[in-house]
Amino acid sequence: MAIANLENFLQNYFIFHRCEILENEDGLLKIQLTEEMDRALMNRPFYWHYIKKIGQKGEPMQLTLITNPEKREEKGDWVHFGSPRLQQIINHLKENEKFTRLFQKVSADKNTAMYPWLVVNLKISYKGKHKKDEVISIGLQLVNGKMRLEMMDYLKELPLQTAISDYCYTISPLIRLQSGYKRIEAVISNYLENQTHGWAEESIETLHEEIQTLKHFYEGRTEEEEQMQKEIEEIKERYQPVISCEVINGGLFYLTE
Amino acid sequence: MDSIEIQKDSNFIAELESTLENDGPYSSWELFSMAYQAELTTMTPEFKGLRALEYLPHIQFLDHQIDAAEQVIETMNGRAILADEVGLGKTIEAGLILKEYMIRGLVKNALILVPASLVNQWVRELNEKFYIPAIAHRKNYNWDQNIIISSLDTAKRSPHREKILDIEYDFILIDEAHKLKNHKTKNYEFVRSLKKKYCLLLTATPVQNRLIEIFNLISILKPGHLGNYESFLENYGKGRNQIKQDAYLKQLIQKVMIRNTRKNTTLNNTKRNIETVWIDFKPEEKEVYQDLEETASTFSSFSKITFxxxxxxSREACYLSLKKLMDEGNGESQIQPIISKIEQLPHHAKAEKLVEIIKQFGDEKVIVFTEYRASQLYLQWYLKQHGISSVPFRGGFKRGKKDWMRQLFQNHAQVLIATEAGGEGINLQFCNHLINYDLPWNPMRLEQRIGRIHRYGQEKDVHIYNFATKGTIEEHIMTLLYEKINLFEQVIGNLDAILSELNISSMESELENIYNESTSAGEVKIKLDNLTSIIQNSIDETQGEQSYGYS
Structure with missing residues (x-):
């Protein structure tokens, strides 16, 4: 589900933020920003402060994004995976799209029950000498306790909306959110425990080696105890293996089963 | 598993609950799933490899630069000495390493210490090339900014020092790190007390002159890697000869140091074309030159060589020095006649030659190096008389002015006239003609001059023209020193190591001594011959140990 087509991704981003697309041709995207998006992306707080102070409406700017490298000489921001503009948009997404509550869209003519699912998208980072990430998407049905992995791929196939469909009603969760989340954490812990962590062993080995080397360096130099402790801390900071779990986003989904 | 620390996300579920209680705000499915896609796109699924390359599609990295970055991150675990020869792109390697750590979320704050004159250049490179939001430290700034660039001299002074030492930096970079080779200096003590995770030391000067100096640098990165001070001295002494013999020591050093040379990189693609341009003095000039030579008794021999x-x-350079000597009340009777003659001299034969050559280039950019301020001013004026635009450049210029002059040169003027100190720390790859209007007596400075244009980023062959006047001291230096040891063709990255091994602290004073202590031109020749053969000999000897780091 990673971004495959940058052009579409950008276009959708602005459409879903209710911006008007003025031009979209051959890797050149021209957008009329809304006030909200101007404030989020254009970094001109003083303008907005001033314009509101004098009681004006203000004029949001237009933005031109270029995804076609052959057009990078044209006026606008050349956007690629490392460009500051894309980083800004990605950060804006990560900060603002953390929580949701959605309903599966059904066209029913009789009463239909909707079951609550807790959906959590997690990033697990393994950090020792080096670092890697893994993303896991988990859903937990809060009535019968059923768990589903790769939940986002599953949801992708369903029509989802922010309001409940006609004739539908929600079933109250039997499992509280907090305990549901604990179950998910337990599954993750279990998953981590069942892996072999060669990377961590290597890292700890290097950690011990370097501390040994360091101690040898300071042998007989008691006056430098403080410096040595500082350096030992630095070595630990650098090599101590850590696994961190960070929630990317999540929410409550009401689905037909 | 027990030894792995696990950090959980303890805020998420409470925040979700309170969002539900407040009945929003909720993300739409589309944006919710785009945030997930964005994370899948920016995560780093592998321990190894450089993700930064995908983020920097506009930079053409050279193979040795990518190798160096990978090696620093993957096998040196982020602490290393980058000791590439001048012009191979150490800054690029360092930028790539920092970028990779930032993308992986391993570096959030960094302190970059560089010579004051290079602060702006570093800021520009990191901002524009690498999209790293680095800022230069200014008065009253906090030191806990994300990525901050400053000079070592500022950072080590109170009150900055105390503030900096309080901060735990994820990444520290020190450019021109050969300034840290002596462990008794304030610089060294300061750098060692910094709190750091990853650390890069950049130096172009090969530090292997003295084993103890490399010991000191490595002790910043990895104390104990070469043993402790006492055992090291005992095993290896202070000399550098040991290094050749001791393969084990060499191996240890390679674990923390990368040294690319022009030989083992692809930068050989652009060539150096060297041409000596001989100039004949006009009869009047020759007469003044001879007068100066003959009035030796009046001057100390040092000033004689200078004159x-x-x-x-240029007439101007000599005139000013003579005038100064006379104003101080010395030898008026001998100097005055010479000064009168100088006043009558026509335009300098070399300056005329310079105009002639520049005109041949059409409108291509040219850098002219001269040793003297007076010549610099004269040439600027003289070129203007011939419709050639030029800008001056001096080491003494403030940072901003240097940048400005560089820009003027790039965009408006055809010629940049630089004096010696202008040679360091400014990149002029957009230019590929360099004229040594007069030759420095220190070959290292010559390499620095050439390094301004013959470096990473130069796309064309480089043309270097060396001016020398026949029948003068310049001819001696040219034929007896430079041409003999082939200094122009071969990169003399390790020359300073050789000189220091030969106990020649300054080439310049060595040459002056030869002139002062010799009574005849023949004696000078013999002595210069001796000197060059000793140097040549050492160069041959050290060829074998050239490639220090990996290759």
Whole structure:
């Protein structure tokens, strides 16, 4: 589900933020920003402060994004995976799209029950000498306790909306959110425990080696105890293996089963 | 598993609950799933490899630069000495390493210490090339900014020092790290007390002159890697000869140091074309030169050499020095006649040659190096008379002015006239003609001059023209020193190591001594011959140990 087509991704981003697309041709995207998006992306707080102070409406700017490298000489921001503009948009997404509550869209003519699912998208980072990430998407049905992995791929196939469909009603969760989340954490812990962590062993080995080397360096130099402790801390900071779990986003989904 | 620390996300579920209680705000499915896609796109699924390359599609990295970055991150675990020869792109390697750590979320704050004159250049490179939001430290700034660039001299002074030492930096970079080779200095003590995770030391000067100096640098990165101070001295002494013999020591050093040379990189693609341009003095000039030579008794022999070198450069340079000597009340009777003659001299033969050559280039950019301020001013004026635009450049210029002059040169003027100190720390790859209007007596400075244009980023062959006046001291230096040891063709990255091994602290004073202590031209020749053969000999000897780091 990673971004495959940058052009579409950008276009959708602005459409879903209710911006008007003025031009979209051959890797050149021209957008009329809304006030909200101007404030989020254009970094001109003083303008907005001033314009509101004098009681004006203000004029949001237009933005031109270029995804076609052959057009990078044209006026606008050349956007690629490392460009500051894309980083800004990605950060804006990560900060603002953390929580949701959605309903599966059904066209029913009789009463239909909707079951609550807790959906959590997690990033697990393994950090020792080096670092890697893994993303896991988990859903937990809060009535019968059923768990589903790769939940986002599953949801992708369903029509989802922010309001409940006609004739539908929600079933109250039997499992509280907090305990549901604990179950998910337990599954993750279990998953981590069942892996072999060669990377961590290597890292700890290097950690011990370097501390040994360091101690040898300071042998007989008691006056430098403080410096040595500082350096030992630095070595630990650098090599101590850590696994961190960070929630990317999540929410409550009401689905037909 | 027990030894792995696990950090959980303890805020998420409470925040979700309170969002539900407040009945929003909720993300739409589309944006919710785009945030997930964005994370899948920016995560780093592998321990190894450089993700930064995908983020920097506009930079053409050279193979040795990518190798160096990978090696620093993957096998040196982020602490290393980058000791590439001048012009191979150490800054690029360092930028790539920092970028990779930032993308992986391993570096959030960094302190970059560089010579004051290079602060702006570093800021520009990191901002524009690498999209790293680095800022230069200014008065009253906090030191806990994300990525901050400053000079070592500022950072080590109170009150900055105390504030900096309080901060735990994820990444520290020190450019021109050979300034840290002595462990008794304030610089060294300061750098060692910094709190750091990853650390890069950049130096172009090969530090292997003295084993103890490399010991000191490595002790910043990895104390104990070469043993402790006492055991090291005992095993290896202070000399550098040991290094050749001791393969084990060499191996240890390679674990923390990368040294690319032009030989083992692809930068050989652009060539250096060297041409000596001989100039004949006009009869009047020759007469003044001879007068100066003959009035030797009046001057200390040091000033005699200076005057001779000056008259080879410009009337103005020599005139000013003589005038100064006279104003101080010395030898008026001998100097006055010479000064009168100088006043009558026509335009300098070399300056005329310079105009002639520049005109041949059409409108291509040219850098002219001269040793003397007076010649610099004269040439600027003289070129203007011939419709050639030029800008001056001096080491003494403030940072902002240097940047400005560089820009003027790039966009408006055809010629940049630089004096010696201008040679360091400014990149002029957009230019590929360099004229040594007069030759420095220190070959290292010559390499620095050439390094300004023959470096990473140069796309064309580089043309270097060396001016020398026949029948003068310049001819000696040219034929007996430079041409003999082939200094122009071969990169003399390790020359300073050789000189220091030969106990020659300054090439310049070595040459002056030869002139002062010799009574005849024949004696000078013999002595210069001796000197060059010793140097040549050492160069041959050290060829074998050239490639230090990996290759």
């Amino acid at each position: 001779l070198r000056e008259i080879c450069s």
